[in-house]
Amino acid sequence: MDFLRPTTLDEALAAKAERPGAVPIAGGTDVMVELNFDHRRPEALLDLTGVGELAEWSRSSGSDGEIRLGAGVPYTRVITELGGRLPGLAMASRTVGSPQIRNRGTVGGNLGSASPAGDTHPVLLVTGARVEVASVRGTRLIPATEFYTGVKRNALAPDELVTAVHLPEATGPQQFAKVGTRNAMVIAVCSFALALDPDRAAARAAIGSAAPTPRRAVAAERFLAEELPWGTPGPLRDSLKRRFGELVAEATEPIDDVRGTAAYRRHALAVLARRTLTWAWNDQQERSPSCA
Incomplete structure (x- = not known):
């Protein structure tokens, strides 16, 4: 197995073009596990830790406040440097592995x-x-909704590398929760994220580890957009939260495996949906001037 160590992004892209079978490695938190258990034996490893361009983040100068997060920025820095701007991503990052893994992943x-x-x-x-994503042929932006194409498959061409993620700064409450034997250092039995946008009276919800790919719960999103009492103070009706949980569970396509059954995943996601909606709505109530 060859070990390639570029020091610039141009060198990394050239190496990937020349050796499309080379597996990129940065933190190595997934790749090294597969190698150690002999689940993968690539022709070459493409070490990206020396590519400084991948380890930086920046904020656009426009009014949209978009964050460009380099693909090599570790979870620890997402938590400490971007927790206020990207709260949902910071929440998820806190549940990844141990502190050592978060320093690398x-x-x-x-x-x-x-x-x-x-x-x-x-x-x-x-x-x-x-x-x-980038290659020697150029750079393109892929919406996250189009990036996941199957179980452990994505929309990358053989000669492309993930170089960054572009995310808007949060304009409303965001929440993330997962189910496992503990909050971190485990692979999620299932996970759930929610974002509310009170300015547009819109909501987005997504599930993980309960379908062949991560996916949005579109019917549940439409339900919240129509039924949430935007701008009105007070707690949410239990019936609204219960229906939201049901719609989230209906968006799943889980399997039985060693971490949990399909039925448990559906049930757990309905619970996570109700909880995160309550937390996000309470957060919104605290932010709203009308509720001050």
Whole structure:
């Protein structure tokens, strides 16, 4: 197995073009596990840790406040440097592995693996993120909703690398929750993300580890957009939260495996949906001037 160590993005893209079978490695939190268990034996590893361009984030100068998050920025920096701007992503990042894993693992690596159980995927879906990918042929942006194509499959061409993720700054409450034997250091049995946009009276909801790919719960989103009492103070009706949970569960396509049954995943996601909606709505109530 060859080990390639580019020091610039141009070198990395050239190496990937020349060796499309080379597997990118940054934190190595997924790739090294597969290698250690002999689940994968690629022709080459493409080490991206020396590519400084991938390890930075920036904020656009426009009014939209979009964040460009380099594919090599570790979860720890997402938590400490972007928690206020990208609260949902920071919440998900806190549940990834141990502190050592969070110091190494990256959102770019999560995207490259494209596991249905990846913790950041539901958040990328509800925030309307776009995945920046590049090759020697140029750069393109792929909406997160189009990036996941199957179990551990994505929309990358053989010669492309994930270089960044573009996410808008939060304009309303965001929540993330997952079910596992504990909050971190486990693969999610199922996970859920929710984002409310009170200015547009809109909501986005997404599930993880309960279908072949991470996916949005579109019917549940439409229900919230129509039924949430936007701008009106007070708690939500239990019937509204219960129906939202039911619609989220209906959006799933889970399987039975060693971590949980399909029936348990549906039930758990309905519970997570109700809980995160309550938390997000309470957060919105605290933000709203009319409720002050």
